[in-house]
Amino acid sequence: MELKKVDTKRYTALSARLKENYKALRVNIDFCSDAPKVLLITSSIPHEGKSTVALQLANEMAQGGKRVLMLDADMRKSQWSELFGISRLEKKGLSDFLAGKIDFSETLRVTDNPNLYFILAGTTPPDPAALLGGEAFKTLLDSCRESFDYVIIDSPPLASVIDAAVICAQCDGVLFVIASDMVSCRIVKRALQQIQRADGKILGAVLNKIKFSNRALYGTYGTNKYYYNSYSHYYD
Numbered sequence: 018m019e020l021k022k023v024d025t026k027r028y029t030a031l032s033a034r035l036k037e038n039y040k041a042l043r044v045n046i047d048f049c050s051d052a053p054k055v056l057l058i059t060s061s062i063p064h065e066g067k068s069t070v071a072l073q074l075a076n077e078m079a080q081g082g083k084r085v086l087m088l089d090a091d092m093r094k095s096q097w098s099e100l101f102g103i104s105r106l107e108k109k110g111l112s113d114f115l116a117g118k119i120d121f122s123e124t125l126r127v128t129d130n131p132n133l134y135f136i137l138a139g140t141t142p143p144d145p146a147a148l149l150g151g152e153a154f155k156t157l158l159d160s161c162r163e164s165f166d167y168v169i170i171d172s173p174p175l176a177s178v179i180d181a182a183v184i185c186a187q188c189d190g191v192l193f194v195i196a197s198d199m200v201s202c203r204i205v206k207r208a209l210q211q212i213q214r215a216d217g218k219i220l221g222a223v224l225n226k227i228k229f230s231n232r233a234l235y236g237t238y239g240t241n242k243y244y245y246n247s248y249s250h251y252y253d
Contacts, residue, residue, distance in 0.1 A: 020127045023101045023135050029076040039077040042223065049220055053189035055158055055168045059181040061208040062174050065196035066225040071171040079132035083166035087135045090172045090184060092145040095138035103137070110139030114157070115148040150183045158187055175208040185217030192220055197227045
């Protein structure tokens with residue numbers, strides 16, 4: 018059966034500086050203990066850039082020669098189908114598979130990157146958390162561990178719904194995306210506590226949407242006074 022294709026090229030084009038950042042993120046994951054294969058990407062609130070981080074990381078890993086599956090688990094408000102120009106009749110994916118309506122082969126899509134595969138969220142179910150917490154999802158992840166080097170899961174933000182907390186215990190680690198100057202420390206702490214209560218393993222955080230000046234970034238490789246005065250509070 019010929020797999021359907023989605024074009025991710027327009028969403029993975031990066032400047033040299035941003036590409037280097039994702040390369041550094043990939044290397045950091047490679048050096049994690051216990052070699053995590055199934056990674057959950059989430060955030061506290063919407064619009065922090067978690068979906069973009071998930072796709073860029075998956076693409077970077079695939080460009081490095083790894084076989085990677087990008088799994089969209091945001092069944093409530095995913096926008097990937099619309100961004101890829103997929104009609105409502107063709108958007109079947111994860112939710113439809115977990116509900117037993119389609120086979121796995123019907124969910125899997127190829128991309129312009131030969132090592133990167135994609136599964137869309139599918140049609141919106143009445144209870145996404147129940148599907149993600151069910152045995153079918155666990156079985157799917159176990160199978161994907163055998164077929165792919167990495168599985169990158171994009172989930173809804175934690176402050177909105179409980180889906181990410183349901184998923185995280187079945188993953189090898191969680192990357193938490195935090196948008197600079199957008200979300201309060203109180204909300205971030207509450208979201209991280211949710212992950213910990215759900216037995217999720219937090220690998221680290223991605224500080225997103227920082228507006229560095231060229232001087233701050235390149236002047237003395239981040240060691241100048243401007244850098245520390247402006248951004249040191251993020252790393253305390």
